[in-house]
Amino acid sequence: MWHLRGNTTLTPEPYIQSPSHPASQCLSGLGGDLKNTPQNPVTMSTNSPPVTPTPPTSPMSPSTPTPPPTPQHGTTSYAKSIVFMGKGRSPNFVTESTRLPIQLSPGQVLVRVELATICGSDLHTLNGTRTSVHPCVLGHEGSGVVVDSRREGVEAGQRVTWGVCASCDNCLSCSLALGNKCMKLHKCGHTLVTTAPLFGTYSTHTLCLAGTPIVPLPPALTPTLAAPLNCSLATMVHAMAKIPTLPRPGHPGATVALVQGAGMLGVYGCALLREAGFGRVYCSDPNRTRLAKVSDFGGIAVHPEQEDDLIAPDSVDVAFEVCGSKEVMSRGVRALRPGGTYILVGLVHPDSRMDVTAQTIILKCLTITGVHNYTGEHLHSAVNFLARHHHRYPFKSLVGPTYPLSDFRNALEVARSGKFFRVAVNPQL
Structure with a gap:
């Protein structure tokens, strides 16, 4: 070349x-x-x-070129x-x-x-x-x-x-x-x-x-x-697939989620959680400009300075880390109820050592799992979700x-x- x-x-x-x-x-x-x-x-x-x-x-x-x-x-x-x-x-x-x-x-x-x-x-x-x-x-x-x-099933002219x-x-x-x-x-x-x-x-x-x-x-x-x-939507669809069976509606902490980060992953996550039936979706971020968009996607905006006052300990079923900041880990673990699930998505970099003890994880019976990228199944689901709900939320x-x-x-x-x-x-x- x-x-x-x-x-x-x-x-x-x-x-x-x-x-x-x-x-x-x-x-x-x-x-x-x-x-x-x-x-x-x-x-x-x-x-x-x-x-x-x-x-x-x-x-x-030799004198005639071949087209x-x-x-x-x-x-x-x-x-x-x-x-x-x-x-x-x-x-x-x-x-x-x-x-x-x-x-x-x-x-x-x-x-x-x-x-x-x-x-x-x-x-x-x-x-x-x-x-x-x-x-x-x-x-x-x-x-x-x-x-x-x-490829079979894919034809010229398709978007x-x-x-x-x-x-x-x-x-x-x-x-x-x-x-x-x-x-x-x-x-x-x-x-x-x-x-x-x-x-x-x-x-x-x-x-x-x-x-x-x-x-x-x-x-x-x-x-x-x-x-x-x-990218973001398909990844969050994958993250949603990690949510286990939730408590019955009406029980303390049922269908409450915390999304840590109000970037693209976070706002997509708020909309996905609301459409999945979550009654309260807290979304935390230090960036107030980003927080101003959270309510448009069904979330409850929470600045870190207010987090301890607005989110009680042991009150959240599932937490999503989508901000890439290791400092949020301790707050996520605090918010999760016993048996809760912590899904890590954004901490894809070396500076991600977590300040949480194994004892805390064990005593609260927490499940901590990671999500990186997605499969074709998640991409299909992302397209279907957006096709159904693009009028309901201002994704554009x-x-x-x-x-x-x-x-x-x-x-x-x-x-x-x-x-x-x-x-x-x-x-x-």
Whole structure:
């Protein structure tokens, strides 16, 4: 694979190995031989216009060029993507052009991205506080329109969302319904371009690998509603599945929940809990701007300064940690009734040592469980939930301004400001 540097010089890209290297043979069916041909992606800097490789000549008539196969996705031949180059690199991301595959491998689906949203985890990756492989196409939240498919039941023209995890469906984890922990897992937005050239959503096109859940979208779920659902909402649907059988209504503490964090996970969680029949859903967060939205989604806003006064000890059935702060653990354990359940979702970073004793857990007979990502079943449920309840709650208001892919740097700055739950990127602008 070659990159154009400036306007004149072709230099080999160091992260692409020779055709004999194993990394060069895992392009998900796009061809293991990394030659500069139309059958394989060619990545180029957008400082120069795309260069069409010269087609090979026929051995029978050397002077007559052999035309390449005709792509099945309209006149577009290249995708533009934001590629993360690594922590400490300057710049740490670049805009690159990649030739679209002419023929997909079985199970693959090529999608034209209609809208992507910037998740906090991507900000952590770009800030260097989250480890990620590189180079990779960034972004995992999004929706789009299928332009080519080699998967049964998925057809060109369908609007879809897709899962963040592509699993093998054959390993031990997959056999235990833990496809999100597949032993051969590839994650959208966090997979090397040598393995998956377009498996990210900050791109005009996403090439979903075989094993990626694909879910059709009903017309009512506009891009603004649909783009973020394949991250926070699907994850919270998974977290909800961890709630055990609750006490009968009328018993002390029955159907009372505490959500620790009023970000995207938290407000989705409030709506899910209310629709599941919880009578009281407390949502705590030190950010008063975020707290102001909680009531719109069925929650009771609680600032940490008021938490001890508003939430009695041993009064909560289930608590969800969705804020990423280890300091909330002691308050969550205090609030839970004996036999309660604590579901940890947000503490996905090294600075997460919990200040709670085993004695406390044992004496209260607590269940503490973790949730990371989700499976295709949870994504289906998330789409169904949003289709049923998007009129009841103002989910659309969670997405702020939209920027073109060419203005991605400004989109990042606005996302970092924290003024909006999500900032959107429209790669088609």
